[in-house]
Structures are given as C-alpha cells and as structure tokens.
Amino acid sequence: NAGVTQTPKFRILKIGQSMTLQCTQDMNHNYMYWYRQDPGMGLKLIYYSVGAGITDKGEVPNGYNVSRSTTEDFPLRLELAAPSQTSVYFCASSPREAKNIQYFGAGTRLSVL
Amino acid sequence: GDSVTQMEGPVTLSEEAFLTINCTYTATGYPSLFWYVQYPGEGLQLLLKATKADDKGSNKGFEATYRKETTSFHLEKGSVQVSDSAVYFCAPSTGNQFYFGTGTSLTVIP
Numbered sequence: 442n443a444g445v446t447q448t449p450k451f452r453i454l455k456i457g458q459s460m461t462l463q464c465t466q467d468m469n470h471n472y473m474y475w476y477r478q479d480p481g482m483g484l485k486l487i488y489y490s491v492g493a494g495i496t497d498k499g500e501v502p503n504g505y506n507v508s509r510s511t512t513e514d515f516p517l518r519l520e521l522a523a524p525s526q527t528s529v530y531f532c533a534s535s536p537r538e539a540k541n542i543q544y545f546g547a548g549t550r551l552s553v554l
Numbered sequence: 555g556d557s558v559t560q561m562e563g564p565v566t567l568s569e570e571a572f573l574t575i576n577c578t579y580t581a582t583g584y585p586s587l588f589w590y591v592q593y594p595g596e597g598l599q600l601l602l603k604a605t606k607a608d609d610k611g612s613n614k615g616f617e618a619t620y621r622k623e624t625t626s627f628h629l630e631k632g633s634v635q636v637s638d639s640a641v642y643f644c645a646p647s648t649g650n651q652f653y654f655g656t657g658t659s660l661t662v663i664p
Binding site: 445476481482483484485486489499500531533541542543544545546547548 | 558560586588590595596597598599600603605643647651652653654655656657
C-alpha cells in the first residue's frame with residue numbers, strides 16, 4: 442500500500458541549479474497537488490491538476506513548473522533555484538468522488554544555498 | 555480571500571489532559587472544514603472533517619464542531635495520549651483548494 446511516494450527525501454541545491462521533485466501515486470486518483478511548507482507557516486498550494494494533461498496554478502506558482510502526462514505522476518520542476526525556494530515540499534492526491542480528502546506524501550526537504 | 559487562523563503552539567500537555575486547539579476561518583463561500591495531523595517524519599493525514607453547519611467530525615477520540623455563526627472549528631480531545639504528539643492543521647476547503655493553518659505542535663508527556 443504505497444499511496445503517494447515522493448523522491449528525493451532531502452536535497453541541497455546551489456543557486457541557479459535546476460531539479461525535479463518526483464511524485465507518484467498508485468491509487469488512481471484524478472486530483473494531484475503540490476504544496477510548500479515554510480517554517481512556522483501553513484501549506485501553500487503551488488500547482489494542482491484535475492487529471493492527466495490538465496494543470497492549474499495555485500497560490501504561489503512563480504519559479505515552478507509542473508506536468509501531468511499520466512494519472513500516476515505529477516513532477517514539480519524548479520528551473521533556477523533561489524534561496525526563497527528553501528522549504529519542505531508535499532505532494533498530495535485525492536479521488537474524484539472525494540476530492541476534499543487529500544492523501545499526502547512524506548515530503549521533500551529542499552535547501553537552496 | 556479565504557484564510558484560516560489557528561492557535562499557535564507549541565503546546566505541551568501531560569498524558570490524560572484535556573486538549574483544545576482553536577481554529578477560525580474566513581471564507582467567501584461555504585467551506586468544508588478539515589483537521590489534518592502530521593506525525594514526525596510523515597506527510598499529513600486526514601483526522602476528521604465536517605461539511606455543513608453544526609456537523610461534528612470525530613476520529614480517534616478527537617472531535618470538532620462546524621460553527622458557522624462563529625466561523626470556528628476547534629479541535630478537542632478529552633484525554634490525550636503520548637501517541638497524539640504531532641502537528642495539527644486546520645484546513646477549510648472551497649472548490650479545489652485547501653487553506654491550511656500554520657499548524658499547532660502538540661507534545662504529550664507521560
């Protein structure tokens with residue numbers, strides 16, 4: 442029962458580097474989400490997807506890109522990493538019939554130095 | 555826009571103590587209300603929910619009642635256990651989006 446799997450768990454980047462945070466779910470959920478969690482703050486929605494081929498911006502999309510070529514995968518791309526992107530990133534998914542119930546991955550802790 | 559205000563932590567309680575974590579929200583629509591819990595090293599998990607006024611969500615001894623008149627969804631538990639140590643997030647949801655509170659860290663000591 443894997444659920445939502447995120448890789449890597451930890452990563453350190455230099456300013457200007459790029460990377461992709463991977464997220465995959467095996468529950469056949471239509472909806473998928475990317476959040477960031479800054480210290481002492483709540484989760485902020487970066488991007489979300491309501492199905493394969495469809496993505497939408499959330500509250501804080503600048504500096505990020507996403508794609509949803511399959512139902513299972515929803516990678517998050519950072520093209521030019523900046524210190525302001527140091528955060529913990531969470532991927533989540535939810536089924537169409539209960540889209541308000543989200544299932545979260547364990548998170549990716551990213552530091553940009 | 556929509557927002558949520560959650561009681562700041564950290565909160566430290568002795569085992570079997572009573573727990574209240576306050577949560578109030580502002581929303582333009584009629585949100586569903588959720589409490590999520592994050593155990594150390596894990597992602598968030600749904601704890602309980604309520605979808606309309608006066609509904610009471612409950613799970614694992616935790617309860618919260620949807621109070622539309624005070625726009626609140628306070629989390630309560632009558633007798634906490636060490637295993638309840640975690641971070642708790644209040645989250646109203648409208649449409650496709652959640653608005654998570656800052657989280658309240660709870661530590662229960664034996």
